[in-house]
Amino acid sequence: xxxxxxxxxxxxxxxxxxxxxxxxxxxxxxxxxxxxxxxxxxxxxxxxxxxxxxxxxxxxxxxxxxxxxxxxxxxxxxxxxxxxxxxxxxxxxxxxxxxxxxxxxxxxxxxxxxxxxxxxxxxxxxxxxxxxxxxxxxxxxxxxxxxxxxxxxxxxxxxxxxxxxxxxxxxxxxxxxxxxxxxxxxxxxxxxxxxxxxxxxxxxxxxxxxxxxxxxxxxxxxxxxxxxxxxxxxxxxxxxxxxxxxxxxxxxxxxxxxxxxxxxxxxxxxxxxxxxxxxxxxxxxxxxxxxxxxxxxxxxxxxxxxxxxxxxxxxxx
Amino acid sequence: xxxxxxxxxxxxxxxxxxxxxxxxxxxxxxxxxxxxxxxxxxxxxxxxxxxxxxxxxxxxxxxxxxxxxxxxxxxxxxxxxxxxxxxxxxxxxxxxxxxxxxxxxxxxxxxxxxxxxxxxxxxxxxxxxxxxxxxxxxxxxxxxxxxxxxxxxxxxxxxxxxxxxxxxxxxxxxxxxxxxxxxxxxxxxxxxxxxxxxxxxxxxxxxxxxxxxxxxxxxxxxxxxx
Numbered sequence: 001x002x003x004x005x006x007x008x009x010x011x012x013x014x015x016x017x018x019x020x021x022x023x024x025x026x027x028x029x030x031x032x033x034x035x036x037x038x039x040x041x042x043x044x045x046x047x048x049x050x051x052x053x054x055x056x057x058x059x060x061x062x063x064x065x066x067x068x069x070x071x072x073x074x075x076x077x078x079x080x081x082x083x084x085x086x087x088x089x090x091x092x093x094x095x096x097x098x099x100x101x102x103x104x105x106x107x108x109x110x111x112x113x114x115x116x117x118x119x120x121x122x123x124x125x126x127x128x129x130x131x132x133x134x135x136x137x138x139x140x141x142x143x144x145x146x147x148x149x150x151x152x153x154x155x156x157x158x159x160x161x162x163x164x165x166x167x168x169x170x171x172x173x174x175x176x177x178x179x180x181x182x183x184x185x186x187x188x189x190x191x192x193x194x195x196x197x198x199x200x201x202x203x204x205x206x207x208x209x210x211x212x213x214x215x216x217x218x219x220x221x222x223x224x225x226x227x228x229x230x231x232x233x234x235x236x237x238x239x240x241x242x243x244x245x246x247x248x249x250x251x252x253x254x255x256x257x258x259x260x261x262x263x264x265x266x267x268x269x270x271x272x273x274x275x276x277x278x279x280x281x282x283x284x285x286x287x288x289x290x291x292x293x294x295x296x297x298x299x300x301x302x303x304x305x306x307x308x309x310x311x312x313x314x315x316x317x
Numbered sequence: 318x319x320x321x322x323x324x325x326x327x328x329x330x331x332x333x334x335x336x337x338x339x340x341x342x343x344x345x346x347x348x349x350x351x352x353x354x355x356x357x358x359x360x361x362x363x364x365x366x367x368x369x370x371x372x373x374x375x376x377x378x379x380x381x382x383x384x385x386x387x388x389x390x391x392x393x394x395x396x397x398x399x400x401x402x403x404x405x406x407x408x409x410x411x412x413x414x415x416x417x418x419x420x421x422x423x424x425x426x427x428x429x430x431x432x433x434x435x436x437x438x439x440x441x442x443x444x445x446x447x448x449x450x451x452x453x454x455x456x457x458x459x460x461x462x463x464x465x466x467x468x469x470x471x472x473x474x475x476x477x478x479x480x481x482x483x484x485x486x487x488x489x490x491x492x493x494x495x496x497x498x499x500x501x502x503x504x505x506x507x508x509x510x511x512x513x514x515x516x517x518x519x520x521x522x523x524x525x526x527x528x529x530x531x532x533x534x535x536x537x538x539x540x541x542x543x
């Protein structure tokens with residue numbers, strides 16, 4: 001038996017990009033193991049799309065380097081690129097081409113092309129090769145893009161918000177097909193998404209970008225289990241929270257104190273109990289709740305709700 | 318893959334190329350008394366197709382029209398090849414294909430060059446062959462007389478490259494973005510009209526074209542494709 005661990009499909013080292021004085025991505029370090037389905041999360045403007053475009057060589061970084069399947073992206077060979085599929089946000093296709101024409105056009109660039117698989121995917125989504133790309137719905141464009149992406153049997157698939165703008169049913173179908181087609185072959189998928197439910201169902205590992213910085217990089221389950229919301233009740237006005245290790249944010253809601261804490265344990269519990277609350281409730285969260293609590297800023301509380309909000313420097317999980 | 322990419326480019330420029338070809342055929346066809354649309358032609362009359370001198374003041378109306386059509390169509394095709402790709406965001410689709418980026422853009426330039434040859438050089442060649450045929454017009458003809466017209470094709474190609482560079486250049490439209498187009502057009506026309514030796518005109522145009530191609534390849538390597 002070999003002890004060798006599989007090489008990383010994606011290696012990112014100290015990747016940075018700024019526009020003027022604003023850092024869009026700052027000192028990003030990331031390793032995505034081969035065979036992993038990596039969900040890349042973040043709010044709008046967090047730097048997800050810029051990162052993905054730097055990964056694919058569409059945007060040159062200011063600093064740092066990216067290696068895909070062992071090749072540095074700035075000098076990547078066509079042969080390595082042919083092993084990587086990229087689906088850009090919005091699924092851009094040539095509107096004047098029919099599906100048959102765009103299949104034929106794309107196929108011309110690849111040595112290996114699975115005609116049978118393309119036909120199967122198009123058939124599965126009930127798409128005719130005679131349909132014009134410009135007349136397809138957004139969901140159908142995503143389906144055609146998927147067929148084109150999987151046909152060369154890529155080892156790595158990079159998807160920039162592939163389900164953006166798709167309705168629930170199409171989204172579910174798309175993801176199921178994607179998983180069936182790619183992951184069953186042990187391929188690596190790196191995808192960004194706003195739909196946390198999709199990520200929870202599909203991703204084995206997640207990364208969370210906050211203001212251009214990768215704050216979280218861990219297995220999905222670990223993230224979900226690490227982030228806890230603690231609701232602490234008092235008789236009157238709650239006191240200010242003194243802070244503790246792993247504290248993400250805290251706020252006062254009426255007579256309650258709400259805390260979001262990473263790795264809730266006896267140390268944090270002791271600090272909470274020192275405030276002599278009437279009661280303490282530890283709330284389990286799904287990925288979406290955990291993500292929202294982890295990433296939302298202090299702007300979300302409007303004065304009308306009489307909430308006080310306090311942000312704390314977060315530590316990566 | 319070159320064939321697939323060339324076909325795509327030719328198809329995408331088909332409309333403008335067709336219009337340019339029709340315009341040149343009407344113009345040069347009128348010069349041969351064979352206009353596409355006779356109603357729009359006043360006939361050749363006693364016009365001399367080619368002159369011995371190449372100074373601006375002896376350029377015929379037909380030559381001025383020929384270079385105008387060639388330049389306008391070159392600019393439209395150059396902008397169409399670049400701006401449409403970034404507006405539709407299909408550059409993200411195209412540039413991820415396993416083909417070096419420089420080759421993708423060289424292929425686009427080759428397609429643009431072929432279109433210019435087809436829409437300007439080909440009709441001009443037919444016009445020259447007509448003029449070289451004895452008995453078609455009552456004036457002397459030497460192939461050297463056609464040289465200024467061929468310069469026009471090179472001028473149009475330089476304008477095409479200027480438009481292409483403007484299309485891919487990441488700059489503000491109300492700013493420096495149109496500079497390559499303005500500079501290329503100005504320099505190419507300046508070379509054509511300047512009272513210098515023919516060899517200097519050719520050398521200048523070739524140098525300008527080489528600079529533009531290098532600049533295009535350099536820009537495509539370093540620009541962002543958002």
